[in-house]
Amino acid sequence: MKVIGSISATRRLLGAARAPIVFVPTMGALHRGHTTLIDRARKLAGPKGMVVVSIFVNPTQFGPKEDFSRYPRPFATDKKLCAEHGVDVIFHPSATEIYPEGFSTYVEETEVSKFLCGASRPGHFRGVCTVVNKLFQIVQPQIAVFGLKDFQQCAVIRRMVRDLHLPVRIVGVETVRESDGLALSSRNQYLSPEERTQAPILRAALLAAKKAWQDGETSPARLRRLIVQKIGSASLARIDYVEIADADSLHSIERADRNTVMALAVFFGKTRLIDNLRLR
Numbered sequence: 001m002k003v004i005g006s007i008s009a010t011r012r013l014l015g016a017a018r019a020p021i022v023f024v025p026t027m028g029a030l031h032r033g034h035t036t037l038i039d040r041a042r043k044l045a046g047p048k049g050m051v052v053v054s055i056f057v058n059p060t061q062f063g064p065k066e067d068f069s070r071y072p073r074p075f076a077t078d079k080k081l082c083a084e085h086g087v088d089v090i091f092h093p094s095a096t097e098i099y100p101e102g103f104s105t106y107v108e109e110t111e112v113s114k115f116l117c118g119a120s121r122p123g124h125f126r127g128v129c130t131v132v133n134k135l136f137q138i139v140q141p142q143i144a145v146f147g148l149k150d151f152q153q154c155a156v157i158r159r160m161v162r163d164l165h166l167p168v169r170i171v172g173v174e175t176v177r178e179s180d181g182l183a184l185s186s187r188n189q190y191l192s193p194e195e196r197t198q199a200p201i202l203r204a205a206l207l208a209a210k211k212a213w214q215d216g217e218t219s220p221a222r223l224r225r226l227i228v229q230k231i232g233s234a235s236l237a238r239i240d241y242v243e244i245a246d247a248d249s250l251h252s253i254e255r256a257d258r259n260t261v262m263a264l265a266v267f268f269g270k271t272r273l274i275d276n277l278r279l280r
Contacts, residue, residue: 001083003090007138010091014139020049023141023168025132028055029072029186030081033147033176040173041145042086052139053082054091056098060106061127067270072186091139098134107133109163113156115250116263117274120240128153129160136168144168149175149183151263151276155250175275177203183275195268198234205230206262206277213279218256220244231266240265240272247278 004010014021022041026034041051055078062068075092082090106126112118113125136144146154154172161168176184181203182196191199205227212226227242246253247261256279263276 001079001087001090003079003092005091005093005097007093007097010089010138011140013089014050014052017050018048020045020142021139022049022051023135023139023144024051024053025135025144025146026053026055027057027071027186028078029074030055030078031184031186033149033184035081035085036176037145037147037173038082038085038087040171041143044143044145044171050088051086052089052091052141053087054093054135054139056091056093056131056135058098058127058131059095060099060130061124063121063123066121067187067190072189091135098131106130107160107164109156109160112152112159112250115245116152116241116243117265118152118156120265125153125156129156132157133160133164133166136166141168143171145171145173147175148172149185149274149276151247151261151278152250155248181207183273185273187271187273190271191268195236195271198236199268199273201231201234201237202264202266202273202275206264206275209262210277210279213256213260220253220256220260223256223262227262227264231264236268238267240267 022045024037024041045051057071059068107129108126109129118125148154158170161170180200182200208230209223209227212223217223224242224244231237231239242264244256244262247259258280260279261276265272265274
């Protein structure tokens with residue numbers, strides 16, 4: 001496994017690589033959710049392809065009051081996990097390598113990104129699209145693997161790839177969870193013991209709404225109300241948003257069906273957790 005920090009060296013190495021190149025972009029602090037993505041990438045690449053993981057905490061997707069400075073950066077541990085799961089190359093650039101002095105060009109998707117996290121975190125998806133597009137240009141993958149815990153991020157990136165005619169196939173992987181249903185996240189480590197005890201209410205609320213839908217409830221407003229009430233039973237939870245939307249466009253809908261996603265963001269203290277469930 002090679003660890004490379006420069007764009008030019010990465011391009012030289014990967015330009016001579018045998019296809020397919022399968023790419024997993026991450027911000028590090030890797031956990032079982034990330035290694036599940038890497039394992040999928042390894043399977044997609046096959047014995048002759050190459051798996052590339054980027055580890056880069058992207059400053060442009062953090063707001064001024066968000067947790068960029070304290071975001072965990074355990075690179076030695078991340079490197080070990082990558083080696084154990086068959087990664088061929090880690091691209092680990094500095095911020096100045098990705099955003100040189102005087103940088104002033106951004107990529108912005110303006111439709112799918114305006115809802116959910118895009119509404120509560122202005123500028124977030126401009127940072128995501130910019131860095132993912134840059135990483136695609138550097139790595140030149142045929143396939144890129146993303147986790148569906150960040151459902152809106154996947155939708156935004158799919159739209160960017162479509163609109164800009166990028167030759168990358170996006171593969172989404174289902175959310176990996178703890179035994180009590182909490183979605184794995186690098187931010188879970190910020191939770192206090194009491195907050196961690198209450199956090200599984202997010203998954204429980206989504207499952208309760210899904211059960212109501214399976215029993216015949218199709219009103220988005222009533223499904224949303226059920227989720228909000230369920231989360232309200234956790235004293236430490238503070239809702240950022242709960243939305244019922246079309247799974248492709250993320251537009252609001254009049255009737256919940258098999259192309260509906262239920263998505264939420266909830267604070268426990270200063271820690272913001274997201275989760276979602278697609279009705280099927």
